[in-house]
Amino acid sequence: MPLLKAEGLVRRYESRQGLFGRIAHIRALDGVSLELRKGETLGLVGESGCGKSTTGRLVLGLEPADEGHVVFGGAPMPGPTTPEWRRLRARMQMIHQDPLGALDRRLPIGAQVEEPLVIHRRGDAAARAGRVAALLEEVGLDAGHAARYPHELSGGQRQRAVIARALATGPELIVADEPISALDVSIQAQVMNVLAEAQARHGLALLFVSHDLRVVRQVSHRVAVMYLGRIVEEGEPDAVLREPAHFYTRALVSAIPHPSRRDAKRIVLKGDPPSPAARPAGCAFHPRCAAAVALCAREVPELKPRADGRKVACHLAHGDAMPVRKAA
Amino acid sequence: MSTALAALPATTRKPRATVPPMVAFALCWIAAMLAVAATVQWIAPYSYTALDLRARLHPPVFMGGDWRHILGTDELGRDVLARLLYSIRLSLLIAFGATLIGAALGTLLGFLAAHLRGLVEQVVLALADFQASMPFLILALSVLAFFGTSLTLLICLLGLHGWERYARISRGLAISAGAQGYAAAVRQLGASPWRVYGRHVLPNIASTLIVSMTLAFPEIILLESGLSFLGLGVQPPETSLGNMVGYAREYLTRAPWILLSPAMVIVMTTLSVSMLGDWLRDKLDPTLR
Amino acid sequence: MLRFLTIRLLRAALTIVLVVTFAFIVLRMSGDPALLIMSADAPPEAIAAFRKSWGLDAPLWVQYVNYFGAILHGDLGQSMRDGRGAVELVAERIPATLALTIPALVLKIGLGIPAGIFAALHRNSFIDRAVMFAAVAGFTVPSFVLGLLLVLVFAVQLGWLPSGGQESWRHAILPIVTLGAGGAAVLARFTRSAMLEVLGQSYIRTASAKGVPWMSVVRNHALPNAAIPTVTIVGFMVGSLLAGAVVVESVFSWPGVGRLLVVAVANRDLAVVQCILLVVAVTMVTANIVVDLLYGFLDPRLRAGVKA
Numbered sequence: 039m040p041l042l043k044a045e046g047l048v049r050r051y052e053s054r055q056g057l058f059g060r061i062a063h064i065r066a067l068d069g070v071s072l073e074l075r076k077g078e079t080l081g082l083v084g085e086s087g088c089g090k091s092t093t094g095r096l097v098l099g100l101e102p103a104d105e106g107h108v109v110f111g112g113a114p115m116p117g118p119t120t121p122e123w124r125r126l127r128a129r130m131q132m133i134h135q136d137p138l139g140a141l142d143r144r145l146p147i148g149a150q151v152e153e154p155l156v157i158h159r160r161g162d163a164a165a166r167a168g169r170v171a172a173l174l175e176e177v178g179l180d181a182g183h184a185a186r187y188p189h190e191l192s193g194g195q196r197q198r199a200v201i202a203r204a205l206a207t208g209p210e211l212i213v214a215d216e217p218i219s220a221l222d223v224s225i226q227a228q229v230m231n232v233l234a235e236a237q238a239r240h241g242l243a244l245l246f247v248s249h250d251l252r253v254v255r256q257v258s259h260r261v262a263v264m265y266l267g268r269i270v271e272e273g274e275p276d277a278v279l280r281e282p283a284h285f286y287t288r289a290l291v292s293a294i295p296h297p298s299r300r301d302a303k304r305i306v307l308k309g310d311p312p313s314p315a316a317r318p319a320g321c322a323f324h325p326r327c328a329a330a331v332a333l334c335a336r337e338v339p340e341l342k343p344r345a346d347g348r349k350v351a352c353h354l355a356h357g358d359a360m361p362v363r364k365a366a
Numbered sequence: 367m368s369t370a371l372a373a374l375p376a377t378t379r380k381p382r383a384t385v386p387p388m389v390a391f392a393l394c395w396i397a398a399m400l401a402v403a404a405t406v407q408w409i410a411p412y413s414y415t416a417l418d419l420r421a422r423l424h425p426p427v428f429m430g431g432d433w434r435h436i437l438g439t440d441e442l443g444r445d446v447l448a449r450l451l452y453s454i455r456l457s458l459l460i461a462f463g464a465t466l467i468g469a470a471l472g473t474l475l476g477f478l479a480a481h482l483r484g485l486v487e488q489v490v491l492a493l494a495d496f497q498a499s500m501p502f503l504i505l506a507l508s509v510l511a512f513f514g515t516s517l518t519l520l521i522c523l524l525g526l527h528g529w530e531r532y533a534r535i536s537r538g539l540a541i542s543a544g545a546q547g548y549a550a551a552v553r554q555l556g557a558s559p560w561r562v563y564g565r566h567v568l569p570n571i572a573s574t575l576i577v578s579m580t581l582a583f584p585e586i587i588l589l590e591s592g593l594s595f596l597g598l599g600v601q602p603p604e605t606s607l608g609n610m611v612g613y614a615r616e617y618l619t620r621a622p623w624i625l626l627s628p629a630m631v632i633v634m635t636t637l638s639v640s641m642l643g644d645w646l647r648d649k650l651d652p653t654l655r
Numbered sequence: 656m657l658r659f660l661t662i663r664l665l666r667a668a669l670t671i672v673l674v675v676t677f678a679f680i681v682l683r684m685s686g687d688p689a690l691l692i693m694s695a696d697a698p699p700e701a702i703a704a705f706r707k708s709w710g711l712d713a714p715l716w717v718q719y720v721n722y723f724g725a726i727l728h729g730d731l732g733q734s735m736r737d738g739r740g741a742v743e744l745v746a747e748r749i750p751a752t753l754a755l756t757i758p759a760l761v762l763k764i765g766l767g768i769p770a771g772i773f774a775a776l777h778r779n780s781f782i783d784r785a786v787m788f789a790a791v792a793g794f795t796v797p798s799f800v801l802g803l804l805l806v807l808v809f810a811v812q813l814g815w816l817p818s819g820g821q822e823s824w825r826h827a828i829l830p831i832v833t834l835g836a837g838g839a840a841v842l843a844r845f846t847r848s849a850m851l852e853v854l855g856q857s858y859i860r861t862a863s864a865k866g867v868p869w870m871s872v873v874r875n876h877a878l879p880n881a882a883i884p885t886v887t888i889v890g891f892m893v894g895s896l897l898a899g900a901v902v903v904e905s906v907f908s909w910p911g912v913g914r915l916l917v918v919a920v921a922n923r924d925l926a927v928v929q930c931i932l933l934v935v936a937v938t939m940v941t942a943n944i945v946v947d948l949l950y951g952f953l954d955p956r957l958r959a960g961v962k963a
Contacts, residue, residue, distance in 0.1 A: 100554055119559075127556030140551040144569045154555045203555070495666070496673045499943055501898045504916070504935050505677075511920040511928040512681045588797050592902050595799045596917050608799075615803060615906070618818075619811050629800040636795040 039112065041243045042074040042211055044097050046106035049089070049267075064315045066092045068267035069106070071341075076210065077241040081254030081275065083290070084264035085311055090247045093264070094213040097245060098130055099123060110211070128158040131204035133233075135216040137196035141188040147199045148174075148184025154206040173202040177232050194225035198232055205236055212237075213245045218253065230257065251290055255279055263287045266322040267314055269341055273348035283350040285327045321353070329354055389645045392638035399635055403455040411436075411445055414452040415603050418443035423621045438623045440613065449605050450627050456600060457607045458635075460521050461586045465579050467525025468586075472532025473575060477563050479533065480540035490537070494530035502527050503592065510598050520599055524589055528582040532575060539571045573650040580643030584636035591632055607632050663947050667940040674936040678929045679722050683715070731933070732926035734919075741930040745912060749897065751821065752904070752911030755830050756896045762835030763842050763892060768885065770839070771846025775854065775881075776873065786843050793840020802833040802906035819908040830907045834900060838892060845888050849881040856880075879953060886949050894942030898935040 049067040067089045074080050074097075082090045096103050099115040108115040110130065116122040131154075134140040141150055148170050155166045171181050177198040188196055197217060204212055214233060218226040234257050237244045248254050254261050255275040262272040263284065271284040282288045289305040307326050312318055318325050324334040333353050341351040350356065385393075402409070412418075418439060426438035426446070437446040479487040497505075506523055513519055540563070543549035552566050591608025593599030595615075600606040607628045614625035713721070725731075731741045774786040809829060810818035817826050853859065854877055862872045892899070901913035908914070912931060919927035 098554070119553075124556045124558070127554060132551075132554050134551060139547045142548040142552070142566050142570065145566075153552065153557070157556050157558075157561065200551075492669065492673070496670055499670060499894075499939055500674070500936060501895050501939070503901055504898045504932060507901070507916055507920045508678070508928050508932050509681060511923055511925060514923065584795065591797060592799065595797075596902065596905055598917065598920055608797075611799060611803065615799075618803060618807060622807055622811070625803055625807070629804070632800060633796050636797075637791065640791070640795060 040073040041076050041111060042072075042097060042245075043109045044073075044093075044106065045071045045109075047071070047093065047096050047103045047108070048105035049092050049096060049101070050104050062315050064313075065267055065317065066314055067096065067103075068314075068317070070096075070264075070267070070269055071106075072097070072262060072269065072272075074211070074243045074245060076243055077237075078260070079237060079244040079246055079258045081258030081261040082245060082247045082264060083249060083251050083254050083261060086249060087311065087314070088264040089267040089314070090249075090264050091215050094132070094215050094245055094247050098132055098211075098213055099126070100132070125158070128154065128207040129209050130211040130213075131207075131209045133197075133200055133204050133212060133214040133217045136220050137193065137200045138188060140200050141196060143188050146185050146187055147179075147191065150188075151184070151199060151203045151206060154203060158207050160207060169206065170202075173206055174199075176205070176236065177202045178228075192225075193221050194229055197221060197229050201229075201232055201236065205240070208240065209242070211243045211245070213247065215247045216249070217246075219248065219250070226253075233257070251279065252294055263290065266311060266317060268322065268351065269349075270323065270351045271349065272341070277346075277348065283344070283348055283355045284323075284352045285329055285354070286323050321351075333358070386645070388641055392641040392645075395634055395638040396642065399454055399458060399631075402451055403458045406451045406455045410448040410451045412448040414444065414449045414605055416444065416448070418445070423617070425621075426623045429623060437627050438621070440621065440624050441617060446624055446627060449610060450607075450631065453605045453607045453610050453628060454631060456604060457587060457590060460517075460524065460590050460600070460606070461583055463521040464524035464527065464586045464590070465583050467522060468527060468529045468582060469532050469575055469579050471525065472529035473536045473568070475529070476533040476536030476538075477540055477567070479537045480544065481559060481563070487537070490533060494533055497526075497530040503589065506589070506593065507598065510593070515598060515601055517600065517604070520590070520593070524586050527586055527589060528578075531578055531582070535574055535578060536567075536571060539574065540567050543567055543570065577643060577647045577650055580639055580646055583643070584639045587632065587636050587639075660948075663944055667944055670940050671933075671936055674932060675723060675726060676719075678932055679719055682925060682929070683718075726933070731930040734927050735924050736922060741926040744927055745915065745930050745934060748910065748912045748915045751909065752897055752900055752913060755827060755834060755900050755903070755909060755911060758827070758831045759834035759838065759900075760892055760896065762831065763838035764889065766835065767839035767842030768846050771843040771885075772850055772878070772881075774843065775847045775850030778851065783847075786847065790840040790844035790847075793837045793844075796837070798833055798837055798902050799906050801836065802829065802903055805829050805833060806906075819906075821909055826907070826909075830900075830903050830909055833906070834903050838899075842885070842888060842892075846881065846885050849884040850877060853877050853880045883950065883953050886946055886953065890942050890946030890949075893945075894939040895935075897931075897938050 047067050047070045048065065051064045051066055052062070070089070070093050072080065072093075082093060084090045095101050097108055097110075099108060099110075099118060102117060110126070116126065141147075151170050151173055152166050155161060155169060160166065161169065170184060174181060174183060179195060179198050179202065183191065183195065183199070188199075191199065201217075217233060218229050221229060230253065233244075236242065237257075244257075246254060246257055251261075258275050260272065261275045261278055262269045263278070263286065264270065265286050271278065271282070271287045273283075278287060279291055279294075282291045289307050292305045305328070309326055312322070312325065318335075320333075320335040320337055321327070321330070321339050324330040327334065331354070337353070339351045339353045339356075339358075341349050342356070343349050344356065418435075420443065421435060421439050422443045423441050424432075424435050424439040424443070427433060427436050429438070435445050435447070437450065439445055440449075475490050479490040506527075509523055510519075540549065543566075544553070544562075548570070549562050549567055552562050557566075587607075590599055590606065591611065594606045594608030595612040597612060600609050602609070610628035611625060611632070614621070614628070617624055729742060733739060734741055734744055770786050770789075774780075774783040777783055806818045806829065809816045816829055817823075818829075820826050859872060859876055862876055863869060867875075897912050900909075900911055901916060903909070904911045904913035905917050912934075915927065916931050918924075919931070
């Protein structure tokens with residue numbers, strides 16, 4: 039049985055222009071289902087605004103789903119800020135993109151790493167101090183950092199502290215939302231390793247949210263590609279990268295710089311992703327898809343497995359329609 | 367903005383070698399006033415109600431009086447210096463109490479608005495608008511008309527002055543901290559609202575609130591002395607600075623000295639606290655106007 | 656534009672409703688009006704009759720609705736002192752107050768705004784320092800102290816002007832100066848900081864870098880933009896034309912609305928207090944609406960936003 043199971047998650051936001059303006063419904067998530075086992079890393083990729091961060095917040099129960107449900111450890115997710123919800127935080131944690139924003143600049147690092155232990159009443163003061171020292175060591179900080187304040191640390195050190203705080207209560211699930219994209223390129227790999235090692239050592243289920251397909255590939259056991267609030271392709275990272283099935287994934291893969299390939303093969307997408315408020319009918323990707331046929335504008339393709347186990351949401355990839363050669 | 371905030375603790379920990387002379391003077395004056403307030407029962411030469419009917423309307427030393435009544439006496443022969451010292455204590459006490467009440471009430475309502483959102487937030491904002499758009503003196507006078515005057519009521523009433531500023535500040539900062547910042551992070555660690563607001567949000571916005579308090583404090587002193595001057599604030603036999611000025615008005619021609627010393631103390635105190643507030647604002651919180 | 660106006664009017668109405676509700680709540684909380692007005696040892700039947708005749712035996716919400724209805728009909732009760740209508744009492748005091756506050760407002764604007772602009776244009780000059788000093792003094796010297804000091808100097812010592820009363824125009828000079836001086840200082844400080852803020856903007860530097868003469872940069876670019884925040888504070892001053900003279904009227908025994916309010920508060924003459932509260936709220940709210948409309952006129956961005 040999977041540790042985490044999310045089915046048909048829908049999240050709508052209302053946006054209103056002015057006091058009496060018309061209410062626009064924005065479907066940030068439009069039926070997302072995913073599963074995550076103990077010790078498994080699922081990479082979630084897509085452009086900004088595709089709903090990948092919202093997915094992360096919903097599976098943690100930080101905000102309620104408008105439709106669908108989340109099951110964690112065999113039990114349904116309790117509503118936000120209820121006592122059960124609060125207790126459950128010890129078993130699931132989040133790592134944010136901006137470590138400086140996620141840390142309280144008025145408290146020393148040690149106190150902040152200790153805080154989850156205090157909140158969830160783990161051990162006495164001495165035991166907690168020992169645990170904090172061990173956590174700091176685990177993420178590659180030394181005991182001296184405990185007395186420092188966030189602004190006295192480098193960006194990488196701050197993110198290590200955030201990881202240490204997330205690991206404090208020994209959670210089973212961690213959602214990492216773009217954990218390295220705010221960091222200097224030179225230290226991204228180090229922080230990534232800290233996270234990957236912690237994942238392996240503690241057998242964590244990790245939902246890794248990123249816009250960067252290469253980073254996701256390094257750490258993930260499976261990867262899911264999102265477009266406009268839906269998962270359009272899901273499978274093994276190497277297979278997906280080698281042979282992407284969805285035309286959107288192909289465009290993403292071709293955008294990765296590659297020394298042995300010429301730019302001629304790059305697929306450049308036309309236009310910007312449409313706003314979730316004005317989602318195109320049928321396959322949401324069809325206006326930008328080079329191979330789209332009439333069916334794509336009519337019917338929403340379902341995410342279903344192919345013979346090789348890859349899940350794709352595309353009429354053409356399943357052979358439901360024949361691609362048309364278009365003049366470029 | 368975030369870089370400015372990040373640089374903040376470093377600048378506040380610098381040695382305070384650069385206190386401008388005016389601010390240093392203001393600090394000395396405030397310290398002297400606090401010392402007077404704390405020790406008045408030992409340093410006052412007489413009780414503030416002690417009558418000396420043989421020395422009525424005695425001028426102060428610098429106007430030809432003698433050293434028994436350094437600042438002179440009023441028409442009942444009460445020592446002006448003694449009354450001044452006791453007035454300082456009561457006026458400061460009222461202003462402190464009212465400032466604290468205003469800050470506590472406003473911050474609480476601001477946090478409630480930020481935490482509960484929805485209707486509660488709209489109500490708090492509507493009340494804040496209402497408060498800001500009415501002259502406070504008129505509201506205060508109306509309440510006094512309905513309830514009569516008492517010291518407790520006066521402190522609570524003046525505490526309502528300026529609550530809307532703290533409410534707006536704390537609501538805004540709590541919302542921005544809860545949206546993506548440390549407060550959201552701590553909440554998802556499983557912290558209770560008490561912990562989020564008490565241990566994290568409040569210490570982070572404390573410097574802004576303290577600056578607002580130093581800016582509100584002189585306004586409250588002026589309000590209290592204004593009400594007392596009108597005879598609607600502190601009631602005899604208690605005495606406050608505004609009270610003394612109101613009393614002095616009756617003897618302006620015969621005994622102008624009764625007016626001068628409380629007037630000077632009011633001006634010096636409000637001046638000192640607002641200079642301190644301006645300086646603190648520039649030092650601690652560049653985000654305030 | 657129409658929607659903007661509607662929202663503004665709704666908010667104004669809400670403020671008035673809040674004031675009325677405030678008066679109602681405070682009035683009911685302050686004790687049994689029957690016992691307050693009749694003496695405590697009045698016969699119980701008389702008290703019951705009083706309650707019935709004033710509708711005080713009805714449920715609270717009925718009283719609230721009745722109270723509201725009476726106010727809408729302009730019935731604000733009688734003064735407990737001499738039984739005259741509260742509206743009449745307040746109305747006859749308004750001219751006296753305006754005789755002080757309108758000249759004082761002219762003084763504030765005529766002195767404060769030019770001083771503020773001049774100080775900002777000659778930053779750190781002697782005049783700038785003098786304006787700033789006066790501004791700080793204007794805030795920290797309460798009006799009753801300033802008023803009494805002026806009386807001490809000009810009435811008691813020099814004997815040039817009368818110290819109080821309302822017999823001739825000479826009686827109005829000291830109160831007007833007292834009112835105007837403090838407000839002018841506040842306005843000067845405000846105008847100065849608004850000007851400095853605008854002068855620091857890049858479009859000002861761009862305009863002067865293009866070779867536009869400095870005075871026309873100031874006239875065409877800086878002043879209109881600095882006017883926006885200044886209008887707010889002037890609006891508040893206009894709104895408090897009736898309420899802003901409470902203390903000064905008392906200092907100079909000037910028989911205006913403020914003096915009436917103080918006396919009414921001291922005597923707990925609730926009808927009069929409530930009437931003044933309402934009149935002040937209405938002037939304040941009206942001034943706020945005018946300020947908002949002026950905003951739209953002064954700020955083309957807001958004007959465009961309003962149309963969109």
